[in-house]
Amino acid sequence: MTSVAIRSDVTMDQAQMVLEASVRKARELNLLMNIAVVDVGGNLKSFTRMDGAWLGSIDIAIKKARTARLFDMASGELSPLVQPGQPLYHIEFSNQGLITFPGGIPLKDGNGQVLGAVGVSGSTVDNDQLVAEAGVSAFHAMAA
Amino acid sequence: MTSVAIRSDVTMDQAQMVLEASVRKARELNLLMNIAVVDVGGNLKSFTRMDGAWLGSIDIAIKKARTARLFDMASGELSPLVQPGQPLYHIEFSNQGLITFPGGIPLKDGNGQVLGAVGVSGSTVDNDQLVAEAGVSAFHAMAA
Amino acid sequence: MTSVAIRSDVTMDQAQMVLEASVRKARELNLLMNIAVVDVGGNLKSFTRMDGAWLGSIDIAIKKARTARLFDMASGELSPLVQPGQPLYHIEFSNQGLITFPGGIPLKDGNGQVLGAVGVSGSTVDNDQLVAEAGVSAFHAMAA
Amino acid sequence: MTSVAIRSDVTMDQAQMVLEASVRKARELNLLMNIAVVDVGGNLKSFTRMDGAWLGSIDIAIKKARTARLFDMASGELSPLVQPGQPLYHIEFSNQGLITFPGGIPLKDGNGQVLGAVGVSGSTVDNDQLVAEAGVSAFHAMAA
Numbered sequence: 359m360t361s362v363a364i365r366s367d368v369t370m371d372q373a374q375m376v377l378e379a380s381v382r383k384a385r386e387l388n389l390l391m392n393i394a395v396v397d398v399g400g401n402l403k404s405f406t407r408m409d410g411a412w413l414g415s416i417d418i419a420i421k422k423a424r425t426a427r428l429f430d431m432a433s434g435e436l437s438p439l440v441q442p443g444q445p446l447y448h449i450e451f452s453n454q455g456l457i458t459f460p461g462g463i464p465l466k467d468g469n470g471q472v473l474g475a476v477g478v479s480g481s482t483v484d485n486d487q488l489v490a491e492a493g494v495s496a497f498h499a500m501a502a
Numbered sequence: 503m504t505s506v507a508i509r510s511d512v513t514m515d516q517a518q519m520v521l522e523a524s525v526r527k528a529r530e531l532n533l534l535m536n537i538a539v540v541d542v543g544g545n546l547k548s549f550t551r552m553d554g555a556w557l558g559s560i561d562i563a564i565k566k567a568r569t570a571r572l573f574d575m576a577s578g579e580l581s582p583l584v585q586p587g588q589p590l591y592h593i594e595f596s597n598q599g600l601i602t603f604p605g606g607i608p609l610k611d612g613n614g615q616v617l618g619a620v621g622v623s624g625s626t627v628d629n630d631q632l633v634a635e636a637g638v639s640a641f642h643a644m645a646a
Numbered sequence: 647m648t649s650v651a652i653r654s655d656v657t658m659d660q661a662q663m664v665l666e667a668s669v670r671k672a673r674e675l676n677l678l679m680n681i682a683v684v685d686v687g688g689n690l691k692s693f694t695r696m697d698g699a700w701l702g703s704i705d706i707a708i709k710k711a712r713t714a715r716l717f718d719m720a721s722g723e724l725s726p727l728v729q730p731g732q733p734l735y736h737i738e739f740s741n742q743g744l745i746t747f748p749g750g751i752p753l754k755d756g757n758g759q760v761l762g763a764v765g766v767s768g769s770t771v772d773n774d775q776l777v778a779e780a781g782v783s784a785f786h787a788m789a790a
Numbered sequence: 791m792t793s794v795a796i797r798s799d800v801t802m803d804q805a806q807m808v809l810e811a812s813v814r815k816a817r818e819l820n821l822l823m824n825i826a827v828v829d830v831g832g833n834l835k836s837f838t839r840m841d842g843a844w845l846g847s848i849d850i851a852i853k854k855a856r857t858a859r860l861f862d863m864a865s866g867e868l869s870p871l872v873q874p875g876q877p878l879y880h881i882e883f884s885n886q887g888l889i890t891f892p893g894g895i896p897l898k899d900g901n902g903q904v905l906g907a908v909g910v911s912g913s914t915v916d917n918d919q920l921v922a923e924a925g926v927s928a929f930h931a932m933a934a
Contacts, residue, residue, distance in 0.1 A: 556716060558716025558744070561742075562737065565739075584736065594736045594739040599739040600739065601737070604733075626733065627734070
């Protein structure tokens with residue numbers, strides 16, 4: 359028998375708890391955020407937008423989460439590589455648009471396998487990253 | 503003085519409660535659904551996908567909700583109008599794609615003003631509609 | 647600990663063997679085909695086009711495979727449902743284009759869980775379906 | 791008599807051997823790659839994704855191969871020309887997206903005529919290029 363690849367996937371309950379933890383962090387920092395979770399296949403799993411958050415950040419939050427899953431790294435890790443003259447300059451033209459600044463982070467299980475990703479947009483990239491990290495921490499706490 | 507239009511909008515908490523009521527109904531009917539809520543501007547407000555629900559229904563749920571808000575009517579009300587020979591034949595080519603079968607329903611306040619919409623996809627259109635109606639009922643209960 | 651959803655996925659070796667079995671069947675029937683395999687997330691896994699096969703069938707083969715995975719059913723099962731006056735009329739406007747005629751079939755493990763899908767295009771839909779079925783049979787033979 | 795242009799084209803068997811040689815090289819270097827071959831018309835001929843390779847590299851591998859055939863040069867040769875202030879700045883907006891960093895290489899016959907191209911994505915651009923070169927070498931060995 360030929361073996362198949364086994365992949366774990368983020369569940370709806372986990373995705374909702376990632377959203378809730380991110381919203382809590384955003385409120386603590388007095389920010390208005392869009393938060394997206396994609397699954398192991400890069401497909402949208404859960405999304406929410408806080409009242410008054412930027413409309414333009416809907417797509418950015420989703421694209422950050424997708425970018426993090428598509429390359430299994432934080433979206434911000436791509437930032438230095440996509441600058442003019444750097445190796446991945448204009449990679450954003452692929453995959454119907456990527457976002458290569460901070461705010462997207464993979465969700466991993468205890469073995470480091472990527473199950474999906476969270477993406478946050480609505481403030482500075484530093485704040486976006488902080489709020490995404492709160493979502494990731496909640497995910498790890500669930501899995502612990 | 504120039505007066506401005508005042509529009510109410512669905513809140514994040516309301517949108518999340520619409521999702522939760524829809525998920526509850528889906529579980530009661532033993533269905534796996536994708537559920538989307540759009541705001542008064544037709545923009546994505548909240549979304550969730552039950553574990554194992556069709557991947558192809560992510561986009562359909564969102565498009566049903568958008569369609570319902572873009573024309574302030576249930577998506578299924580468009581069905582007879584878009585058939586061959588009928589007045590709105592091929593309206594789906596507009597707005598980067600519409601879905602004109604049941605499962606999308608506007609969310610209205612007590613005065614009948616549209617504040618957003620819910621869209622459900624994952625089963626037969628009759629089941630999709632039932633689950634969307636559960637979301638609408640929860641919305642009205644909140645506003646009552 | 648919150649449990650995660652476990653999904654199996656089609657491997658590269660399995661995908662290549664599905665392509666090879668489909669090409670063998672096509673040659674037996676004297677047909678020129680495009681054959682695509684998508685993974686559990688609906689993403690392209692393997693593809694090949696026989697020499698002289700229609701260029702227009704590249705996208706159709708891929709879309710048939712995606713459609714079969716996105717709805718966990720053969721693309722041809724959608725055909726009666728998408729006709730004018732039927733419940734899913736114009737569902738093809740979703741998901742950046744679906745193909746709802748025969749030639750796309752899910753790849754399932756022994757428990758009936760969908761791991762991906764194969765899509766074939768290049769001849770009549772009956773021939774497309776026959777060639778796709780040869781790919782599915784090879785997949786099951788591998789997994790047996 | 792009206793003469794027609796005679797173009798040679800990469801065959802399916804050649805394309806599959808380019809994929810196999812690229813996969814062999816990737817395994818030798820312990821890399822997980824997406825590999826695409828396009829034909830003389832720039833249309834997808836063959837594709838495969840190694841298990842665990844980046845999902846985001848599916849589209850990049852295909853776009854690298856297309857870019858290499860569309861301009862009959864290695865995708866990396868475009869890199870200096872597309873930088874800010876340079877002559878082809880933002881050429882990536884054409885052709886529904888180009889990739890202008892290394893990893894895409896034309897496939898040529900013994901007379902230097904381009905028959906298609908290979909594109910590789912999944913690691914650093916240097917590694918992508920190495921693996922693509924292994925595919926090109928295998929192609930030349932076949933034609934020799």
